[in-house]
Amino acid sequence: MNSTLLADKSEASLKRFLNTLSPVDQVGATARVEALATRSIKTESKNWAIDLAIRMVDLTTLEGADTPMKVRALCAKGVYPDPTDLTVPSVGAICVYNDMVKIARTALDAGGGKNIPVAAVATAFPSGRASIEVKIQDTKDAITNGASEIDMVIDRGAFLSGKLGLVFDQIALIKELCGDKAHLKVILETGELVTLDNVRKASYLAMLAGADFIKTSTGKVAPAATAPVVYVMLEAVRDFYKMTGTRIGVKPAGGIRNTKDAIKQLVLVNEVAGPEWLDPALFRIGASALLNDLLMQRMKMRDGYYASPNYVTLD
């Protein structure tokens, strides 16, 4: 909890603070992201952006059909995204379900990826519909198994019905469990929050409760990481830094499938939050298909001709 902005831990003081936030100009936000999306990033800048985007990818598999072998294959890919070209950097993290954390950690350690963190989705991902005891156990489990990043979901039902104190307390509780062992990313599931005003409120709520990262979505709900949503969240972390001196990270997830989209995100980061956020420690992209497109674009920049998906792995 950040004591400088809130009078005390009560729901009333939280609501009082959130009421001081100005509403989002939806038309303005959309126009601004559209204007920024027209920036053309070419040659050296593009090379740089592609490598940065690869380092920011939270390579993710969150399927009911996940198997240990699939997770191991994903880890191998995370360490050496293109085994034929060792100049390609490793990804930012591997993001899996709770029961796959140990497998991922072991595979990364054995495969040269000791410094790549494993992120676990916890607290009854993706719906968040479970009792707090279950959410606590879920989180503890992930940390014990070696997760150093926890992607928790907020209780959207509680948020939308105005029980902001409940949402706040749950985040604070999970943050306490994480302690210094794990980074906490808080998933707002913006596709279910309906308005940009809610996105702004939820962003501040999560940051005040102790989130290290605010994340757009689970990837299970459409729309996911739309540009205006990311824009509002980037504004929130920028302003939060001005108020408190603490830099909170942002992680868009879901719907970012190609290099063009990823570079548009990086332009947003640079223009809205600032160049300090162009760092895997403060900006991540949750994705699975994106990495292949980044690799293909990288091949294109290197070889001079368009690559084919036949030359990257089928995940």
Place this chain on the structure above:
Amino acid sequence: MRIDVMKTYKLFINGSFPRSESGRVYEILDAKGKFLANPCNGSRKDLRESVVAARAAHSGWSSATAFNRGQILYRVAEIMQGRIDQFVAELVAQEGLTPAAAKIQVQSAIDTWVWYAGWCDKIDSISGSTNPVSGPFYNFSIPESLGVVAIFADSKPSLLNLVSALAPVIATGNTAILIASQKYPLCAITLAECLATSDVPAGVVNILTGKLDQFVTWVGSHMEIDGVDATGLGSKDLAEVKELGSENLKRIYVFNDSKSTKRMSNFMEIKTVWHPIGI
């Protein structure tokens, strides 16, 4: 006095008619040397968009039943029939033909669609086979579509060559990127208008106009193009496509007849299937 409304000739990519991403056009002249039109001068990005569209359309088109593809090819012929006058006018202007000769060309182009429409559900029978093997197995050779095929159609007779190259490629389930003749591109765009209104799914056929020599390099080096009908290329361009295409083993062919099963079977892959007898 009324001013004629002139047509803007545009590209055909993923079922829509965009201008070239580059914004460039080039001038073409009619058979008498007078200005005829400003078709788009397609760029490398236009080609890339076409390949993306063609690749995306491939799974749906190749898994459509052969009967369905046959019906759609026949539908193209039906739609072209209603546009004969427009094609004739363009051929007269472009190639300097007499209206009668132009009409014969359009009619043979339409008949070519019908000919290949009939082949859709028959080509598998003649290019596939049941093979004798020494063991208790059935062994089948089953032809499947190759993927994305780029076509450099020969320039004259422009419409007939376009159709003779395009129909067999898509009949077997491939998707196509057609590079129109640099000198005679108008029929290609009108053909695109027929395709757009005849149930051919978006992306199955993409048509680009522009300078031929630049397309040779881009098509040859694009790793996602699986085959090239290089009938319309000169020997120097053909050599370049072959050299660049060796990188991903493109199937590159030149044909000298307008109706043949070779035009279909060359752009197919043979899959061998073993199945135990009695199960």
